[in-house]
Amino acid sequence: MSLLSTSHLSLSIGEHRILSDISFSVDSGEIIGLIGPNGSGKTTLFNVLSGFLKPSTGTIHLHGEDITTLSPAKRARFGIGRVFQNFGIFRDMTLFENVLVALEALSKEERALKGDLRKVSMETLEMVGLQSHAHTKAGSLSGGQMRLLEIARTLMSGKELFLLDEPTAGVSPKLTQQVADLILQLKKQGKTVLVVEHDLPFIGRICDRVIVMDVGKVVLTGKPNEVKQSKGLRELYFGADPTT
Amino acid sequence: MAFVWHLVILIGTWLPGALTYTMIFGKGKILHFGPLGVSLMTSYATFLTLGATGSYPIAVLTGLGSAIAISAVFAWLSLRLEPDGFGIMSIAVHLSVLSVVLNWSSLTRGALGIPRLPRAPFPASQEGFALVMVVMCIVWVLGMWLLDRSSFGRKIAALAEHEWHSAALGVSRARVHFLAFMVGALGALFGTLPYHHYIGLLHPNDYQFPGLIFFVMLVVAGKPGSVFGVTISTILLVLLKELLRFVPLPPDILGPVRLILFGVILFAAVWYRRDTLFPKQRTV
Numbered sequence: 001m002s003l004l005s006t007s008h009l010s011l012s013i014g015e016h017r018i019l020s021d022i023s024f025s026v027d028s029g030e031i032i033g034l035i036g037p038n039g040s041g042k043t044t045l046f047n048v049l050s051g052f053l054k055p056s057t058g059t060i061h062l063h064g065e066d067i068t069t070l071s072p073a074k075r076a077r078f079g080i081g082r083v084f085q086n087f088g089i090f091r092d093m094t095l096f097e098n099v100l101v102a103l104e105a106l107s108k109e110e111r112a113l114k115g116d117l118r119k120v121s122m123e124t125l126e127m128v129g130l131q132s133h134a135h136t137k138a139g140s141l142s143g144g145q146m147r148l149l150e151i152a153r154t155l156m157s158g159k160e161l162f163l164l165d166e167p168t169a170g171v172s173p174k175l176t177q178q179v180a181d182l183i184l185q186l187k188k189q190g191k192t193v194l195v196v197e198h199d200l201p202f203i204g205r206i207c208d209r210v211i212v213m214d215v216g217k218v219v220l221t222g223k224p225n226e227v228k229q230s231k232g233l234r235e236l237y238f239g240a241d242p243t244t
Numbered sequence: 245m246a247f248v249w250h251l252v253i254l255i256g257t258w259l260p261g262a263l264t265y266t267m268i269f270g271k272g273k274i275l276h277f278g279p280l281g282v283s284l285m286t287s288y289a290t291f292l293t294l295g296a297t298g299s300y301p302i303a304v305l306t307g308l309g310s311a312i313a314i315s316a317v318f319a320w321l322s323l324r325l326e327p328d329g330f331g332i333m334s335i336a337v338h339l340s341v342l343s344v345v346l347n348w349s350s351l352t353r354g355a356l357g358i359p360r361l362p363r364a365p366f367p368a369s370q371e372g373f374a375l376v377m378v379v380m381c382i383v384w385v386l387g388m389w390l391l392d393r394s395s396f397g398r399k400i401a402a403l404a405e406h407e408w409h410s411a412a413l414g415v416s417r418a419r420v421h422f423l424a425f426m427v428g429a430l431g432a433l434f435g436t437l438p439y440h441h442y443i444g445l446l447h448p449n450d451y452q453f454p455g456l457i458f459f460v461m462l463v464v465a466g467k468p469g470s471v472f473g474v475t476i477s478t479i480l481l482v483l484l485k486e487l488l489r490f491v492p493l494p495p496d497i498l499g500p501v502r503l504i505l506f507g508v509i510l511f512a513a514v515w516y517r518r519d520t521l522f523p524k525q526r527t528v
């Protein structure tokens with residue numbers, strides 16, 4: 001059974017139609033790349049999936065249950081984790097508190113499974129090598145470190161479905177590899193990941209399937225190499241193809 | 245010595261309200277200007293019931309019930325309205341309660357207030373009363389300090405910084421706001437009842453605008469969200485307020501002078517904290 005499925009999602013804000021007729025489904029344990037040019041609606045789709053925007057039409061199912069009207073917090077406790085395009089961390093809180101508050105927001109059963117939350121928070125920081133900054137404010141981190149903190153925090157929170165919005169933007173090649181490893185580790189645990197990225201080689205390395213969006217629509221889906229070879233994608237990303 | 249006890253008692257009556265207000269307004273950055281509205285409702289409910297029934301437990305329970313009810317209304321409004329809209333609405337709610345109190349004279353005696361309130365059932369002496377207040381304040385400071393460092397404290401700070409980011413983690417804004425306002429209800433009850441018992445009078449003038457300004461000043465001067473900072477600012481500013489009574493000026497000049505002085509202090513505190521008081525929310 002598919003973990004997540006959307007059917008005929010569309011969203012209009014005022015006069016603008018931002019998403020139209022988006023239907024797709026994602027199986028448990030899949031890693032899906034979501035790509036498309038700037039402004040094609042990827043982040044907006046994530047906002048609809050995590051509940052910040054209500055779709056004008058269409059439904060979203062998770063674990064076979066209709067979650068279209070659930071609040072963002074309820075969806076999070078239901079198993080959706082999110083990494084924001086522009087850093088979803090709390091700059092005025094310490095790194096340690098940033099992780100701890102995420103663990104404390106889990107459902108009671110999840111918290112019980114984790115055991116000592118303070119210990120898990122510290123381990124989370126150790127996982128990405130940030131333990132020496134544990135008690136400094138997160139606002140003092142570099143962009144790449146903020147990303148690592150947010151990704152580690154999201155990954156440790158025991159969700160089922162992860163929505164990662166450009167997790168490697170502004171991150172050095174070495175850290176990018178670290179992020180890729182973290183995502184593949186999730187796959188091993190049977191988790192499901194939707195990842196938005198402009199870094200196509202990165203997508204090719206880690207994804208099972210790719211969904212291509214343009215002007216609010218899904219225009220192409222397939223395996224990474226199929227999609228890579230398609231003429232449509234080249235035109236979308238690199239402009240008109242000179243060889244044709 | 246009696247005057248020292250007097251000061252101790254007064255500080256004790258401001259502290260629970262100030263500490264709970266800094267949790268809501270300072271740490272939670274919820275633009276709430278209704279804490280005095282809560283105290284007003286609580287004190288009238290309590291003492292009117294006491295007058296009618298003569299039973300202290302029933303009176304306090306009624307007061308507590310009213311505090312919870314009006315705080316729940318505030319919490320609900322804070323979830324429904326945009327922050328600035330809620331700020332204005334909270335002032336409107338406060339003024340509505342005040343105007344009911346002032347105009348329903350058959351029940352509340354309006355602007356005359358309710359004199360000759362019975363003294364608290366215990367303790368009888370001023371020293372005893374002051375000591376009870378000191379103990380109560382220590383408990384409040386410690387309790388609020390623990391709450392500040394608890395999971396609730398982190399959640400309200402996270403919400404204050406970014407609503408979406410907190411929601412994406414599963415932090416329920418409704419739950420956090422309700423809890424914060426319920427703590428506020430307790431703060432109102434524990435501050436306002438001893439105060440009126442002590443002075444023996446319940447008067448609507450204690451719940452006018454200058455009182456609200458004083459509340460805001462306690463939080464801003466003490467560092468919004470800081471339990472110890474606001475404890476110290478409450479002690480110092482209540483002392484200042486009371487000692488100003490001894491300035492040899494006629495009462496009709498002293499009143500305005502006091503207001504101007506507090507205005508200046510508030511201005512200076514806000515100016516000093518202009519970047520941290522209500523930091524711009526990062527919306528992207």
Ligand SMILES: Nc1ncnc2c1ncn2[C@@H]1O[C@H](COP(=O)(O)OP(=O)(O)OP(=O)(O)O)[C@@H](O)[C@H]1O
Pocket residue numbers: 013016018036037038039040041042043044045085
């Ligand atoms: N709240 C809003 N009101 C009006 N238009 C919006 C709103 N949110 C998004 N849009 C528009 O929707 C379109 C899609 O935006 P979105 O952020 O989803 O793009 P994206 O695919 O994530 O782009 P990028 O790769 O640059 O991050 C843009 O044209 C944007 O201007």
Ligand SMILES: [Mg+2]
Pocket residue numbers: 042043044085165
């Ligand atoms: Mg985007």
